[in-house]
Amino acid sequence: MRRDLYTEDHEQYRETVREFLAREVVPHHDRWESERWIDRKVLATAAQQGIYGLQIGEEYGGAAESDYRYRMVVCEEVARVHALSFGLTVALQDDLVLHYLLDLTNDEQKRRWLPGFGSGHVIGALAMTEPGTGSDLRGIRTSARRDGDDWILNGQKTFISSGMTADLVIVAARTDPDAGSRGFSLLVVERDMPGFTRGRKLDKIGLPAQDTAELYFEDVRVPAANVLGAPGTGLQQLMSHLPRERLGVTAMAIATSRAIFDLTRDYCFERRAFGKPIGDFQHIRFELAEMATEIDVAEAYVDRSVHAYNAGQLTPVDAAKGKWFVSELQKRVVDRCLQLHGGYGYMTEYPVGRAYVDTRIQTIYGGTTEIMKDLIGRDLASKGRT
Numbered sequence: 001m002r003r004d005l006y007t008e009d010h011e012q013y014r015e016t017v018r019e020f021l022a023r024e025v026v027p028h029h030d031r032w033e034s035e036r037w038i039d040r041k042v043l044a045t046a047a048q049q050g051i052y053g054l055q056i057g058e059e060y061g062g063a064a065e066s067d068y069r070y071r072m073v074v075c076e077e078v079a080r081v082h083a084l085s086f087g088l089t090v091a092l093q094d095d096l097v098l099h100y101l102l103d104l105t106n107d108e109q110k111r112r113w114l115p116g117f118g119s120g121h122v123i124g125a126l127a128m129t130e131p132g133t134g135s136d137l138r139g140i141r142t143s144a145r146r147d148g149d150d151w152i153l154n155g156q157k158t159f160i161s162s163g164m165t166a167d168l169v170i171v172a173a174r175t176d177p178d179a180g181s182r183g184f185s186l187l188v189v190e191r192d193m194p195g196f197t198r199g200r201k202l203d204k205i206g207l208p209a210q211d212t213a214e215l216y217f218e219d220v221r222v223p224a225a226n227v228l229g230a231p232g233t234g235l236q237q238l239m240s241h242l243p244r245e246r247l248g249v250t251a252m253a254i255a256t257s258r259a260i261f262d263l264t265r266d267y268c269f270e271r272r273a274f275g276k277p278i279g280d281f282q283h284i285r286f287e288l289a290e291m292a293t294e295i296d297v298a299e300a301y302v303d304r305s306v307h308a309y310n311a312g313q314l315t316p317v318d319a320a321k322g323k324w325f326v327s328e329l330q331k332r333v334v335d336r337c338l339q340l341h342g343g344y345g346y347m348t349e350y351p352v353g354r355a356y357v358d359t360r361i362q363t364i365y366g367g368t369t370e371i372m373k374d375l376i377g378r379d380l381a382s383k384g385r386t
Contacts, residue, residue, distance in 0.1 A: 001296070005303045010069050013050075017077045020049055029083045032209035033354075036201070038089055040123070040165060047120030052094040055102060060114035068309050071095070072251050079255035082351040084358045085209035087252060092161050093117075095248030097124030099241055100170050104186070104228040113168060113188075125166035127157040127189075127215055128238065137172070137184075137238060142217065144173040144187060151175070151187055151227070153195075153220040159365075163213025164201050167191045171217065172234055184234035188226040195220035206357035242367065243319035247309055249366040250322040253330040254302045257295050260355050264288075264337035271342075278340070287340060291333050298326050317379045324372035327362035334359045 006014075024042050032038045047053045054070055056062025071094060078087035101113055101124070116122030133139040142155025153173055163169070169189045176183035189196050199214030229237055265288055268279035278284050305322050308314040338345035338352050345352045363369045 003299070003303065005072070005306065006069060010073055013070055014073045014077060016049070017051060017074055020046065020051055021077055021081050021083065025083050025086050026081050029081075029086060029209070033085060036208045037211065038086060038209045042086070043089070043093075043123060044120030046090060047093075047118060052090045053098060053118045053120070055098065056114055056118040057110075060110060061118040062114070066310075068247070068306050071248070072255075072306060075251040075255040076258070079252070079259035082259070082354065084252075084256065084355065085207045088207055088210045089162060091248050091252060092126075093124060096126045096241070096245055097168070097170065099244050100126070100186070100228060100237070103241070104237060108225065109188075109228075116167075122167045123162060123165045124168045124170065125160050125162045127160050127163070127169050127171045129159045130156060131158050137235060138181065140172055140174055140184065142171065142173045143177070144175050144185065144222065146175075147221075149224050151185075151222045151224065153187060153189065153217045153222050155217050157215040157217075159202070160213050160215050161365075162211055163215050164198055164211040169196075169215065170228065172238060175231055175234075179232060181235050182232045184238075185231045186228040186234045186237055187222045188228060189217065189220060189222060190226070193220050193222070204361075206354075206360055239316070243309070243314050243316050245366050246319040246323035246372075247305060247314060249362060250302055250305065250319070250326045253326040253362050254295070254299055256355060256359065257326070257330045257333045258299070260334050260337050260352055261288075261291050261295055263351060264340050265292075268340055284340065287336060291336060294329055295333065298329050302326060317376055320367070320372040320375045323366060324363070324369040324376075328369060330359050330362055 024045055028039065028042070050063060051074060054063045054065040057064050074090065075087065078084065078090070098117065101110070101117060105113065113122060117124065128137060128140070130139075130141060133141070142153070142157065144151040144153045153171065155173065157163075157171070160169070167190065171187050171189050173185060173187055174183055175185040195218045197216045197218070199216055202212045202214065204212060265279070268284055268288060269277045271278050279288065301322055305314055305318060308318065334352065334355050338356050341350060341352050344350050345356075347353050367375075
């Protein structure tokens with residue numbers, strides 16, 4: 001069926017993204033993967049050319065463009081060139097950090113942080129996860145106590161994407177141990193604050209160029225001017241921003257599924273066995289037919305989610321449905337595509353082999369599949385009792 005998500009403006013933007021990726025990312029991505037590090041300067045170039053940060057207001061150097069379809073274009077083009085480490089790094093900035101800085105900052109904070117973020121010279125990270133907490137945000141142990149005009153922050157975070165690179169780290173901390181869910185706040189820790197240190201750059205099985213780190217805070221003095229929103233509202237702020245984060249995972253999942261499927265379809269009609277293309281065998285055709293159908297059906301839900309997000313109507317439950325289903329679909333599709341490549345699929349020089357390990361995190365970060373199903377199930381239970 002004809003897809004009607006995009007307009008001519010989006011397709012013109014797609015050409016800009018393609019040119020940027022061809023010039024600034026594709027020639028270097030293999031080296032970044034090998035070195036396990038993305039050149040920081042490419043993020044500045046990306047931001048300045050509108051690859052991310054479009055929603056920043058014009059007064060801070062942005063385009064004030066909030067249409068999520070532009071973000072979808074970036075996901076599709078990144079997947080097409082198989083630059084997933086770069087794609088995740090950009091997604092972290094666009095789908096997570098930026099929206100905290102847009103939604104929760106006061107005017108003074110916006111003036112301090114948004115121009116640098118919009119130029120790509122300031123990189124952000126969101127520090128929620130701790131050893132032993134995972135998806136249980138109420139289990140956060142990192143704490144901050146008030147001391148005059150400052151907060152004294154102590155604790156540890158792990159699995160923090162862009163933790164080594166970040167200039168600003170939004171840290172979730174317990175600021176009132178007796179206030180329950182109202183006892184958490186978000187504090188912005190800046191690069192050179194005394195007591196803030198970075199531990200290991202973690203060695204992941206996939207997405208090697210995208211840095212992931214342990215972070216430590218020992219009596220870090222954070223000015224009250226660096227608190228995002230009102231103290232005590234941190235947990236609510238984290239929860240309210242999850243739909244955007246989960247839509248971002250969904251967007252990259254459907255784009256990667258489509259890109260790897262297209263690659264595999266072409267391979268199946270080029271690769272010959274027993275005197276004919278393997279795509280001419282009925283079993284292979286059935287495999288391709290099943291994946292094509294699943295991707296098309298899932299894509300329709302993703303497109304509808306994008307429209308809902310643009311209209312301010314994407315609910316946490318609807319975002320959770322897309323996140324678990326499409327990320328699990330990606331895992332299934334990439335696995336089957338690798339199988340259809342045979343031994344070549346196991347080789348790292350083939351995109352399907354790299355996608356196989358890069359894909360595995362999709363059902364974990366942003367909330368595991370199990371957490372997504374529980375969230376949906378609790379919503380169904382509440383409706384069933386009314």
